[in-house]
Amino acid sequence: MDMVFNALGDPTRRRMLRDLARGERTISELAAPHEMSLAAASKHIKVLEKAGLIRREIQWRTHICRLEAAPLKGAFDEIAFYEQFWTDRLDRLERLLRSEDDEALPTNPKKQRSTKE
Structure with a gap:
């Protein structure tokens, strides 16, 4: 639970979760509204993944993220x-x-x- 609250404590990650609630997104799509590098977005994604809030699937070179709402x-x-x-x-x-x-x-x-x- 601590990891979930840590992940939710950041407004960028909360926005990413809201975007994912509307459907799956690539890391590029999640990064776009925040004007951040893919490396910075990837760090946020890793925090969300570690908390169990998203699932990432790799299709060739594209990373597709989906919301995992259970946590x-x-x-x-x-x-x-x-x-x-x-x-x-x-x-x-x-x-x-x-x-x-x-x-x-x-x-x-x-x-x-x-x-x-």
């Missing part, structure tokens, strides 16, 4: 565990804001109108 499920599950803490905090904030709104509203609207008339 992303593990990362999602790891992050989802902490969702309960944010949900709890947001629920408490909502209750606080609602109680402040309730306190700001007049308690007896009819009484409020009669004093204004």
